[in-house]
Amino acid sequence: MITIYVNVQPKANILDPQGKTIHHALQNLGFQSIQEIRIGKRIKIIMEAASVKEATTKAQEMCEKLLINPLIEEYTLEVAS
Amino acid sequence: MITIYVNVQPKANILDPQGKTIHHALQNLGFQSIQEIRIGKRIKIIMEAASVKEATTKAQEMCEKLLINPLIEEYTLEVAS
Numbered sequence: 001m002i003t004i005y006v007n008v009q010p011k012a013n014i015l016d017p018q019g020k021t022i023h024h025a026l027q028n029l030g031f032q033s034i035q036e037i038r039i040g041k042r043i044k045i046i047m048e049a050a051s052v053k054e055a056t057t058k059a060q061e062m063c064e065k066l067l068i069n070p071l072i073e074e075y076t077l078e079v080a081s
Numbered sequence: 082m083i084t085i086y087v088n089v090q091p092k093a094n095i096l097d098p099q100g101k102t103i104h105h106a107l108q109n110l111g112f113q114s115i116q117e118i119r120i121g122k123r124i125k126i127i128m129e130a131a132s133v134k135e136a137t138t139k140a141q142e143m144c145e146k147l148l149i150n151p152l153i154e155e156y157t158l159e160v161a162s
Contacts, residue, residue, distance in 0.1 A: 001116060007123050022124075022147070029146055031139065033129040035082060042088050042123040043103075048114040058112065065110055066103070 001046055002055040003080035006067060009040035014072045043067060044080075052079055082127055083136040084161035087148060090121035095153045124148060125161075133160055 010016045019037040026034055045062070049055035059077055068075050091097045100118040107115055126143070130136035140158055149156050 009123070009125065019125075025147055026143055029143075031128075031143060033139070035127040035129065036125075037127075038125040040123040040125065042090070042121040044090065044100075044117075044119040044121065046116045046118075047112075048116065058114065062107055062110075062112060066106055 002049050002052060004045045004047070004055055004059045005078040005080060006043040006045065006059060006063060006075055007040065007078060008043065008068060008073050008075045010038060011072055011074050040073075055079070083130050083133060085126045085128070085136055085140045086159040086161060087124040087126065087140060087144060087156055088121065088159060089124065089149060089154050089156045091119060092153055092155050121154075136160070 010019075016038050018039045022039065023034055023037040026037070045059055047055055047058065049058060056077055056079065063075055063077075064070075091100075097119050099120045103120065104115055104118040107118070126140055128136060128139065130139060137158055137160065144156055144158075145151075
């Protein structure tokens, strides 16, 4: 079993209202030193694969076919150690 | 500026209906080798801090006060390189 994390983030030029809301809430709690907060997703995929390379290729296919909206999101893959 | 990621995951014993739905959708697309999918959050915090240690401590406070629900979620902190 190989575990791959897909780290998804809103693209830099895309508004992130959820991040803004949390930023304000944290400011109200006294955290004044924050410059920005962005909320992304972290998708954990546990799968059978013969090699890390095969698992990474599959995960990339999953991102392209379903997991990611390339208009507003960007992603990186991370193999769990 | 220091960037810290908070990686949030549903605890192991907590149901994750969103993950199950995506798992089924990927199976329908032909990805048969997946064992499990869990959907978490990845919160990017950019903040001013004198040191990585100070930033990490602040981020941990934010998690305890607002970002994390310890009943159903667990988290790790990751300092961006």
